[in-house]
Amino acid sequence: MVEIKNPLYNTAAPSTQSIHADGHLHATPDVASSISVSTTFEYNKKDIAANNYGLDQRYVYARSGTPTITKVEATLSTLAEGHAVVFGSGLTAAFAVLVEQRPKKIALGNGYFGIKNVVEQYQRLVPGVQIVGLDCSYSGVDLVWLESPINPNGEVRDISSYALRAHAAGAVLVVDSTLAPPPLSYPFRQGADIVVHSATKFLGGHSDLLAGVVVTRAQKPAESMRAARSVLGTGPGSLDVWLLLRSLRTLSVRVSNQSQTATRLVAFLENHRRLAVVTDCHSPSAQELAIGRRIAAVRHASLQLCATHCSFIETQHPSGFAPVFSIRFATSAQALFVARHLQLHTFATSLGSVESLVDWRHGVDPKEDPCLLRISVGLESFDDLASDWTKTLLALDAHEKSSAKL
Numbered sequence: 001m002v003e004i005k006n007p008l009y010n011t012a013a014p015s016t017q018s019i020h021a022d023g024h025l026h027a028t029p030d031v032a033s034s035i036s037v038s039t040t041f042e043y044n045k046k047d048i049a050a051n052n053y054g055l056d057q058r059y060v061y062a063r064s065g066t067p068t069i070t071k072v073e074a075t076l077s078t079l080a081e082g083h084a085v086v087f088g089s090g091l092t093a094a095f096a097v098l099v100e101q102r103p104k105k106i107a108l109g110n111g112y113f114g115i116k117n118v119v120e121q122y123q124r125l126v127p128g129v130q131i132v133g134l135d136c137s138y139s140g141v142d143l144v145w146l147e148s149p150i151n152p153n154g155e156v157r158d159i160s161s162y163a164l165r166a167h168a169a170g171a172v173l174v175v176d177s178t179l180a181p182p183p184l185s186y187p188f189r190q191g192a193d194i195v196v197h198s199a200t201k202f203l204g205g206h207s208d209l210l211a212g213v214v215v216t217r218a219q220k221p222a223e224s225m226r227a228a229r230s231v232l233g234t235g236p237g238s239l240d241v242w243l244l245l246r247s248l249r250t251l252s253v254r255v256s257n258q259s260q261t262a263t264r265l266v267a268f269l270e271n272h273r274r275l276a277v278v279t280d281c282h283s284p285s286a287q288e289l290a291i292g293r294r295i296a297a298v299r300h301a302s303l304q305l306c307a308t309h310c311s312f313i314e315t316q317h318p319s320g321f322a323p324v325f326s327i328r329f330a331t332s333a334q335a336l337f338v339a340r341h342l343q344l345h346t347f348a349t350s351l352g353s354v355e356s357l358v359d360w361r362h363g364v365d366p367k368e369d370p371c372l373l374r375i376s377v378g379l380e381s382f383d384d385l386a387s388d389w390t391k392t393l394l395a396l397d398a399h400e401k402s403s404a405k406l
Ligand SMILES: *Cc1c(COP(=O)(O)O)cnc(C)c1O
Pocket: 089, 090, 091, 092, 111, 112, 114, 115, 147, 151, 176, 178, 179, 197, 198, 199, 200, 201, 210, 211, 212
């Protein structure tokens, strides 16, 4: 068994962990981890003499593991406070969890549409699997799949309350934490048993790699998923995993900055939406009207209203909210006008990267509201992003006025 957790770094800050947690695995004096594309590793002489071809060796063939995969898993295990196993994509990671857990009845909430496709694949393999909603009774449920923060709004669900309900029913709680990696959230602290991330998003952070990760609280399920990965070859490619290791070094500084900028941008847009509304105490100026009146709604954890109590949001997000939010307009034509006119927000799917992205989710997920745009905030400055929005919203207002005249 490969020892991938270095207890030395359990108490270090996340920014320190992401740089040093794999330090004990450096095999050469290289300061930066080398790019290794080798699929095979030379047997050592001692083993050959004993007629023991690679049995005691850590690395033999890349399908079963590589030094870079071990480093990434050491870093992610420390950062995410569990046992990390990396896969070739977020959805491969999700599928690995289902195959390992073999649930018969799954409670599944809203969120990223791809997870539903994965569950359907699993249902084709294991006939008779039942699916119920997240807020239904958990009687007979053996696995609860919760996404928090939720795609596409970045809003938060109360993980502790789902953990209590799941555990009372004898079910395992899986949390898809893609939208808020460490240091933004730590779902094990609220009672999750398994955490899943699409590493293609914030962990990778540069729109240039495809990978996923499962982190388990207990060691056994991680070992079993790693063994299955080695049989199937569902791990990440060598260049992708090298890029992931390199990207993890800056995870904390990236997502903390993105989270702050996103929260400021949400406040900026919501403030403009409110300023455009006539009240007893305020009548909007022409400029205020032009910028804000086309915004129907802004949604994000920082604006989230709760039925009973909201304190769980702060508890779950000790150092900031997801850098993802949604904005809604009155029509889909307005939403698409905005997506096309923003200059600093690239009109493309995905999220979590250094460049800000805007996506019309209805295009990929027909169940999603066609008037809604999802925004993933990158590392551009707040002032530049805010000015991009101001210009775009003014252009939208001018466009709406001129089309109304026609
Ligand atoms: C993107 C995403 C996934 C899927 O990850 P891939 O790496 O694209 O396979 C899963 N969950 C959420 C919340 C996502 O945003």
